[in-house]
Amino acid sequence: MRSYYLLTLAQLRIFLRNRQVLFWTLAFPIVLMVMLGSFLGNGNGVSITAAVVDQDKSEQSKNLVKEMEKNEAVSLEKSSNEKDVLSQLKQGDLTLVVTIPKGYGENLAAGNKADPFKLPVYYNETNMAMSQVGLQLVDNAVDAISKKSVSYEPVVVTESKGVEALNLRYIDFLVPGIVAMMIMSNNMNGVAGQISSWRERGILRRMQGTTLKASTFIAAQITARFMLNGLQAMIVLAVAWAAFGIEVRGSWLTVIAFVTLGTLAFMAIGFIIAGIAKTPESAGPIAGFLSFPMLFLGGVFFPIRDMPEFLQPFVQILPIAHLSHALRETMNVGASFLNLGMEAMILGGWLIGAFIVASFTFKWE
Amino acid sequence: METQQEIIKVQKLVKRYGDFTAVDGSEFSVHNGEVFGLLGPNGAGKTTTLEMLVGLRKPDEGTAIVGGFDITKELDKVKEVIGVQLQSTTLFELLTVDEILHLYGSFYREHISIPELIDDMLLTEKKNSRIKGLSGGQKQRLAIALALVHDPQIIFLDEPTTGLDPQARRTLWDIILRLKERGKTVVLTTHYMDEAHVLCDRIAIMDQGKLIALDTPSELVRNLQSDSAVEFKFNDEVDIVLSEIDGVKQVGSQKDVHVLYTDDLQKTLTSLIAIASERELKLVDLQTRTATLEDVFIHMTGRRLREG
Numbered sequence: 001m002r003s004y005y006l007l008t009l010a011q012l013r014i015f016l017r018n019r020q021v022l023f024w025t026l027a028f029p030i031v032l033m034v035m036l037g038s039f040l041g042n043g044n045g046v047s048i049t050a051a052v053v054d055q056d057k058s059e060q061s062k063n064l065v066k067e068m069e070k071n072e073a074v075s076l077e078k079s080s081n082e083k084d085v086l087s088q089l090k091q092g093d094l095t096l097v098v099t100i101p102k103g104y105g106e107n108l109a110a111g112n113k114a115d116p117f118k119l120p121v122y123y124n125e126t127n128m129a130m131s132q133v134g135l136q137l138v139d140n141a142v143d144a145i146s147k148k149s150v151s152y153e154p155v156v157v158t159e160s161k162g163v164e165a166l167n168l169r170y171i172d173f174l175v176p177g178i179v180a181m182m183i184m185s186n187n188m189n190g191v192a193g194q195i196s197s198w199r200e201r202g203i204l205r206r207m208q209g210t211t212l213k214a215s216t217f218i219a220a221q222i223t224a225r226f227m228l229n230g231l232q233a234m235i236v237l238a239v240a241w242a243a244f245g246i247e248v249r250g251s252w253l254t255v256i257a258f259v260t261l262g263t264l265a266f267m268a269i270g271f272i273i274a275g276i277a278k279t280p281e282s283a284g285p286i287a288g289f290l291s292f293p294m295l296f297l298g299g300v301f302f303p304i305r306d307m308p309e310f311l312q313p314f315v316q317i318l319p320i321a322h323l324s325h326a327l328r329e330t331m332n333v334g335a336s337f338l339n340l341g342m343e344a345m346i347l348g349g350w351l352i353g354a355f356i357v358a359s360f361t362f363k364w365e
Numbered sequence: 366m367e368t369q370q371e372i373i374k375v376q377k378l379v380k381r382y383g384d385f386t387a388v389d390g391s392e393f394s395v396h397n398g399e400v401f402g403l404l405g406p407n408g409a410g411k412t413t414t415l416e417m418l419v420g421l422r423k424p425d426e427g428t429a430i431v432g433g434f435d436i437t438k439e440l441d442k443v444k445e446v447i448g449v450q451l452q453s454t455t456l457f458e459l460l461t462v463d464e465i466l467h468l469y470g471s472f473y474r475e476h477i478s479i480p481e482l483i484d485d486m487l488l489t490e491k492k493n494s495r496i497k498g499l500s501g502g503q504k505q506r507l508a509i510a511l512a513l514v515h516d517p518q519i520i521f522l523d524e525p526t527t528g529l530d531p532q533a534r535r536t537l538w539d540i541i542l543r544l545k546e547r548g549k550t551v552v553l554t555t556h557y558m559d560e561a562h563v564l565c566d567r568i569a570i571m572d573q574g575k576l577i578a579l580d581t582p583s584e585l586v587r588n589l590q591s592d593s594a595v596e597f598k599f600n601d602e603v604d605i606v607l608s609e610i611d612g613v614k615q616v617g618s619q620k621d622v623h624v625l626y627t628d629d630l631q632k633t634l635t636s637l638i639a640i641a642s643e644r645e646l647k648l649v650d651l652q653t654r655t656a657t658l659e660d661v662f663i664h665m666t667g668r669r670l671r672e673g
Contacts (some may be wrong), residue, residue: 002471003468003471003472005471006467006468006471007468007471010457010460010464010465010468013459013460013464014457014459014460017459017495018459201454201455202451202453202454202455203454203455203456203457205421205451205454206449206451206454206456206511207472208420208421209419209420209421209444209449209451210444210449210469210472210473211441211444211445211472211473211474212472365421
């Protein structure tokens with residue numbers, strides 16, 4: 001127990017005394033956030049002009065339009081001519097066009113769960129930031145409808161009320177992504193680099209010569225990194241709050257729970273890399289090979305739904321996708337931990353799977 | 366006062382790396398309370414032997430009993446009774462001397478008083494300095510302090526003085542001799558002959574994975590059966606049977622350097638010079654000295670301890 005405490009303390013001291021690492025691991029996410037936030041953050045909220053083309057004209061389609069109208073951030077325009085509105089969209093007069101094709105009502109009434117009805121949403125790709133927010137809002141409305149149609153638990157209804165008051169900006173989208181990115185790079189790249197360099201320098205070997213257990217060592221690593229991560233996440237959130245007025249709408253406990261899950265999952269992956277990498281020099285590129293695609297495909301900067309279709313199955317299994325999504329839902333929408341069970345389970349799966357692999361690949365020397 | 370109780374018993378240890386056999390069936394015993402030296406050139410298998418004894422490498426064959434425990438079966442118990450200083454270990458460079466000693470102390474069930482240990486290892490002034498800023502000698506003393514932190518019976522030191530300046534080496538020798546006075550058993554590897562001579566009660570000479578001799582330093586030198594060595598080079602290639610020079614008991618030649626071992630230095634020297642003059646050969650770098658462990662090694666293996 002004492003060795004666990006002292007090892008944790010030692011690791012924290014090493015972090016704190018390594019000022020340069022400490023500074024740059026914090027500076028990078030903050031600078032990135034401030035830069036992207038100022039360029040793309042779009043000031044104080046957005047007004048989204050969307051058009052809806054109701055070709056179905058059924059009870060259900062009217063319900064959907066009503067649901068979309070509920071949202072104050074969207075000014076909804078009804079139209080019957082799809083061509084017209086699409087050309088307006090191209091010119092930038094509209095942010096989004098939603099078409100409700102014929103058969104929507106019937107399909108909904110039939111309650112076909114195996115093959116959910118596809119609702120085409122057109123947006124202008126040149127205006128990414130706005131489109132994303134709009135897409136999210138439409139999504140929320142559609143979500144609410146489909147949840148209603150399968151008579152969801154009342155808890156979910158409360159969630160959709162939260163959505164009503166949403167005034168989402170790109171920065172709202174960005175901050176949780178940045179936190180997820182920080183968790184990924186600090187843990188995966190950090191653990192891989194540090195452990196492989198400790199191994200190369202014989203630090204681990206020397207400890208192996210004592211009665212210290214590997215589990216104690218790893219537990220202390222996890223604890224110390226978790227503490228540092230928590231602190232860094234708080235600093236980033238504080239800067240986001242001070243600079244952009246971002247706040248956490250959901251429960252802090254949920255945020256902490258996902259920061260914990262993410263930290264553990266990415267640390268486990270870091271341990272695998274440290275096990276595979278023969279030298280500290282090769283640990284960097286291996287970690288980069290994994291973290292780089294995750295940064296761009298995992299929903300850190302752009303929503304996952306913007307990814308090409310063929311990439312979707314791949315993107316959907318990335319741990320960062322679920323971490324950033326869960327953080328986003330909690331911070332932006334105020335989703336509770338129970339609503340995010342899927343994300344928690346996938347991250348948990350990564351965590352357990354990676355730890356099992358890591359325990360096989362881990363070497364003291 | 367030497368008790369002949371065996372504290373380490375090595376039984377046919379074998380370690381292979383692919384086709385290369387690093388340690389080839391070593392067998393020896395270390396007595397309680399002695400300083401035991403493993404001597405040999407680089408690549409002789411000293412470090413591999415030591416690392417198997419402390420549990421850092423698994424032997425392919427054979428085993429050893431260390432402090433009453435089998436290294437292949439009861440490694441955890443072995444680790445409690447041994448202290449280890451490894452070759453070229455680095456430590457957490459950003460921690461201080463005091464912090465790392467407390468840290469390593471916590472890895473064991475019990476540890477001795479850290480301030481006393483720091484005083485003993487002459488690190489009092491550096492107590493609160495970061496490891497990064499220590500000199501080579503100080504780092505090495507810290508490494509030994511870490512090996513002693515849980516008051517082990519047996520201490521393994523792998524080339525403790527390699528790379529240190531003469532002053533720092535002597536300080537370390539004093540520390541090792543003090544450990545012996547306290548009744549500790551010390552097993553060390555070295556390729557310095559003088560060091561082995563000063564420190565070790567008994568020496569095992571290793572070469573190419575095999576144990577080739579095991580005795581006290583003076584007995585090893587005595588077995589050479591000669592007191593003095595004459596070392597020289599000829600300017601040109603010559604064809605002389607050196608063993609026919611008066612008084613020469615043994616000849617150790619390698620490359621162009623010749624060493625003659627003799628009990629009668631004067632006779633051998635006179636004879637050598639006479640022969641050289643007779644054949645008009647020029648002697649270069651002629652020197653005489655007392656036979657040392659180095660000569661024992663050259664004699665046994667035909668090679669020097671520290672060559673290339």
